[in-house]
Amino acid sequence: MSASTIPYRLRPNKFIDREIFVDLINHLVPQRGASEYVYISMGGMHLVDHSIVYRRTGIPNLYSFDHEEKTVRRQNFNRPLETVFCEQLGSDQLASKLDQIVSNFDNAANVVVWLDYTDPNQRLEQLQETAAVAMRLQPGDILRVTVNTHIPTLDENGDSGAWKAAGAESPGAYRCERLRAQIGEYLPTDLRAIAETGFPSAMLGSISVTLSKASRESGAGLNFQPVLLTSYKDGQRMTTATVIVDSEDHPFRADSKTWRFMPKDWMDVLEISAPDLSLREKYRIDHEISKSSADINQSLGFPLSETENKSIAAIESYKMLRRYYPSFHHTEA
Amino acid sequence: MTEETPAELFGGPTKRFFVSMLTRDIELDDAILDLVDNCIDGAMRTTSAALDSDKPYAGFRADLTVTPEKFEISDNCGGIPSDYIEEAFQLGRPNIKKDGDLPTVGMYGIGMKRAIFKMGKTATVFSNADDGAFHVDYSAQWLNPENTEWTLPISRQGRKNGDNGVRILVSDLKDEISKAFSNKSFLNRLMAGIQDHFGYLMQKGFEVSVNGVDLVPKTLGLYTSAHSGESEIRPFDYSGLFDSVEIRVTVGFFRALVREAEIDKETEAPVDAEAAGISVVCNDRVILLGDRTIKTGWGDAGVPRYHPQFRSIAGLIEFRSNDAEKLPISTTKRGLDAGSDVYFAARKAVTEGLKTFTSFTNRFKGIESEANEFFAKSARSDVKTTIRLAQEHGTQVRGANAKKYVPVLPEPTNKESRKRISFIRPDDEVRAVSEYLFQDSGQQPSIVGAECFDRFLKEARK
Ligand SMILES: Nc1ncnc2c1ncn2[C@@H]1O[C@H](COP(=O)(O)OP(=O)(O)O)[C@@H](O)[C@H]1O
Ligand SMILES: [Mg+2]
Numbered sequence: 020m021s022a023s024t025i026p027y028r029l030r031p032n033k034f035i036d037r038e039i040f041v042d043l044i045n046h047l048v049p050q051r052g053a054s055e056y057v058y059i060s061m062g063g064m065h066l067v068d069h070s071i072v073y074r075r076t077g078i079p080n081l082y083s084f085d086h087e088e089k090t091v092r093r094q095n096f097n098r099p100l101e102t103v104f105c106e107q108l109g110s111d112q113l114a115s116k117l118d119q120i121v122s123n124f125d126n127a128a129n130v131v132v133w134l135d136y137t138d139p140n141q142r143l144e145q146l147q148e149t150a151a152v153a154m155r156l157q158p159g160d161i162l163r164v165t166v167n168t169h170i171p172t173l174d175e176n177g178d179s180g181a182w183k184a185a186g187a188e189s190p191g192a193y194r195c196e197r198l199r200a201q202i203g204e205y206l207p208t209d210l211r212a213i214a215e216t217g218f219p220s221a222m223l224g225s226i227s228v229t230l231s232k233a234s235r236e237s238g239a240g241l242n243f244q245p246v247l248l249t250s251y252k253d254g255q256r257m258t259t260a261t262v263i264v265d266s267e268d269h270p271f272r273a274d275s276k277t278w279r280f281m282p283k284d285w286m287d288v289l290e291i292s293a294p295d296l297s298l299r300e301k302y303r304i305d306h307e308i309s310k311s312s313a314d315i316n317q318s319l320g321f322p323l324s325e326t327e328n329k330s331i332a333a334i335e336s337y338k339m340l341r342r343y344y345p346s347f348h349h350t351e352a
Numbered sequence: 353m354t355e356e357t358p359a360e361l362f363g364g365p366t367k368r369f370f371v372s373m374l375t376r377d378i379e380l381d382d383a384i385l386d387l388v389d390n391c392i393d394g395a396m397r398t399t400s401a402a403l404d405s406d407k408p409y410a411g412f413r414a415d416l417t418v419t420p421e422k423f424e425i426s427d428n429c430g431g432i433p434s435d436y437i438e439e440a441f442q443l444g445r446p447n448i449k450k451d452g453d454l455p456t457v458g459m460y461g462i463g464m465k466r467a468i469f470k471m472g473k474t475a476t477v478f479s480n481a482d483d484g485a486f487h488v489d490y491s492a493q494w495l496n497p498e499n500t501e502w503t504l505p506i507s508r509q510g511r512k513n514g515d516n517g518v519r520i521l522v523s524d525l526k527d528e529i530s531k532a533f534s535n536k537s538f539l540n541r542l543m544a545g546i547q548d549h550f551g552y553l554m555q556k557g558f559e560v561s562v563n564g565v566d567l568v569p570k571t572l573g574l575y576t577s578a579h580s581g582e583s584e585i586r587p588f589d590y591s592g593l594f595d596s597v598e599i600r601v602t603v604g605f606f607r608a609l610v611r612e613a614e615i616d617k618e619t620e621a622p623v624d625a626e627a628a629g630i631s632v633v634c635n636d637r638v639i640l641l642g643d644r645t646i647k648t649g650w651g652d653a654g655v656p657r658y659h660p661q662f663r664s665i666a667g668l669i670e671f672r673s674n675d676a677e678k679l680p681i682s683t684t685k686r687g688l689d690a691g692s693d694v695y696f697a698a699r700k701a702v703t704e705g706l707k708t709f710t711s712f713t714n715r716f717k718g719i720e721s722e723a724n725e726f727f728a729k730s731a732r733s734d735v736k737t738t739i740r741l742a743q744e745h746g747t748q749v750r751g752a753n754a755k756k757y758v759p760v761l762p763e764p765t766n767k768e769s770r771k772r773i774s775f776i777r778p779d780d781e782v783r784a785v786s787e788y789l790f791q792d793s794g795q796q797p798s799i800v801g802a803e804c805f806d807r808f809l810k811e812a813r814k
Contacts, residue, residue, distance in 0.1 A: 087783070088780060184727070184731045185607075185731075185732055186573050186731060186732035186734075200607075204541055207540055208540050208544045208567075209543065209565045227536060228540050229537070231536035231537040231538075235532070
């Protein structure tokens with residue numbers, strides 16, 4: 020596992036995805052109090068996520084890990100505040116270190132863990148690590164897992180006929196077989212084919228199987244409820260599940276009335292596809308925001324995407340995610 | 353001397369032994385597989401088609417409902433005829449041979465009862481057969497380990513309209529069972545287990561559904577091409593008869609060779625998700641799945657031990673006999689009796705097959721992708737239904753009633769002999785060299801090592 024080094028400003032959809040996540044944390048942590056939580060993820064060189072989580076949610080306990088010693092040194096330089104712990108640790112060791120990490124911080128009892136995986140060649144290990152971490156979580160914890168769902172990683176050559184030689188019924192069945200060969204029991208058995216657009220829901224299905232395995236093996240009656248399921252494509256398509264943990268005796272809920280991105284089930288994925296807007300376009304749409312997307316499209320007088328329908332969908336997506344929209348400016352520090 | 357008083361001890365079983373001890377020896381999913389086994393035994397007794405025909409089980413099915421509230425399995429496989437009822441509900445079969453010439457696997461007379469005891473607080477078995485219908489209730493009282501009552505109430509009536517079949521309803525589940533049944537990963541594994549274990553029976557027409565999902569058979573396919581004088585990728589194939597048991601052994605590649613870089617990663621992964629290894633099938637039932645141990649010849653008789661580099665190799669050993677007792681099935685059901693002579697006969701063939709493909713793999717070590725062109729010329733086809741290389745093109749095996757087909761596999765074009773170099777260095781040193789060579793500290797260690805070698809080779813040859 021390695022954190023991608025491309026900065027957020029080149030990945031507007033990842034930016035929006037994280038903004039929604041920060042919003043979600045704010046929605047959830049007041050039940051127990053922000054100071055009860057430790058935020059744990061791979062911070063990358065600049066600890067961008069940690070700074071934002073700290074500033075925006077008030078979670079004071081921050082932990083970053085990376086398997087590279089020199090990255091950890093750089094993180095220590097960039098620490099936004101004294102109470103950030105940066106440690107050299109592989110994601111495969113995280114599960115067994117979890118309790119120790121929490122005990123580093125006074126008063127902390129719960130965790131927000133983000134396993135931000137990018138490597139398409141290690142899906143089995145990633146799901147195994149996810150299960151190992153999940154079964155050590157406690158009611159009130161929040162787990163977020165990002166996985167690579169770039170379709171060419173299952174089917175490098177497109178329709179070259181590899182699926183025929185492999186004796187598969189269709190390209191979709193071939194992809195499904197490839198993924199099953201990679202992750203075996205973690206893939207839903209009743210999944211028979213992965214359509215061009217079906218990879219995100221296939222992996223979300225697998226994450227849900229992974230978590231129910233963790234639930235069973237935790238021996239603690241843990242429930243994992245999905246509260247945010249997103250997919251976006253800046254370069255490679257990535258898919259993220261965020262779940263909350265509770266048990267019968269220790270409920271921990273997200274309120275679907277006030278949390279508007281609450282998925283109906285594991286298949287209900289929010290597609291984040293922000294149209295690339297200039298500042299001027301953005302202001303114009305903001306000005307007309309109460310109109311229907313079709314009307315805004317008409318009033319713009321030019322398409323934002325290849326087809327009219329896609330343009331309207333882009334405006335629709337913008338309207339829903341406007342609050343999270345990045346506006347990057349150049350600043351001198 | 354005191355007078356000896358003749359007395360008696362009770363030497364029989366206790367209820368507790370059956371309802372709460374015996375059930376611990378079996379996993380929940382295996383207990384359920386036992387019930388599916390019974391449906392298939394039923395279909396064998398009922399079908400009029402020859403069992404070695406294409407689809408003798410077409411039309412026969414078992415439908416399972418597995419929810420936190422109830423468990424139910426219902427089939428249309430003939431039901432339990434009057435003559436069989438008495439024995440069916442006894443714990444242990446008084447008469448092992450009751451199915452005569454039929455290749456059923458039921459033998460010990462325990463599967464159905466054990467599954468019920470494992471899952472239920474109460475349960476009912478319904479049957480509708482040609483000569484009448486009945487149902488038998490297991491009450492909470494009867495199932496209480498303290499209770500010493502062994503008789504069961506049965507209500508009989510005339511044959512009902514509709515299919516002949518058995519329905520087992522466990523309407524009140526034990527708490528831990530109900531919890532398991534609410535778990536997605538348990539259900540997922542159960543479904544996969546049914547597809548794996550009954551794949552060859554489903555291939556012959558038997559259908560199974562779980563919670564409304566129709567399952568699909570999982571069977572082994574290997575790369576092959578039509579027999580010819582060309583060296584191409586084809587499986588090793590053996591077909592013979594031993595003590596009235598038909599044996600077929602097929603070993604080959606089910607996928608292209610694994611590249612070295614992939615292997616590095618996978619040696620670290622604790623679970624191997626793929627179908628590599630040898631499976632054993634008796635009368636179409638899988639009794640051993642993807643084995644990679646000495647049981648199936650790995651690490652024995654010149655075959656190297658299993659290693660992730662061999663994860664493209666798979667094989668199938670098939671036994672067929674109408675006399676279930678001749679099959680190498682151990683008493684712990686669903687298990688292989690690896691010590692029987694008929695199994696040794698098959699194992700000899702397997703080791704030969706494995707050797708063929710492990711040495712091919714070794715010859716292409718480090719140049720795995722060179723083999724891709726050969727794989728591209730072949731295609732995967734189903735072992736059990738389509739590969740007939742031994743029967744059609746095999747040579748006689750001396751001293752046995754058997755034929756075998758040893759494929760002539762392609763050779764690397766670059767025939768220079770090759771050596772493997774491997775060594776271990778600290779992580780940060782590997783990363784440092786990787787950074788130096790590739791401006792990327794995260795390259796695969798094997799690639800870093802190879803690059804070092806290649807650069808110095810250039811130097812050395814200057
Ligand atoms: N689904 C079924 N269809 C027909 N007969 C069945 C079915 N289930 C059970 N039986 C009858 O009940 C008997 C006992 O089953 P079981 O306890 O599994 O022991 P075994 O299969 O070893 O005989 C079977 O031999 C068979 O006669
Ligand atoms: Mg049985």
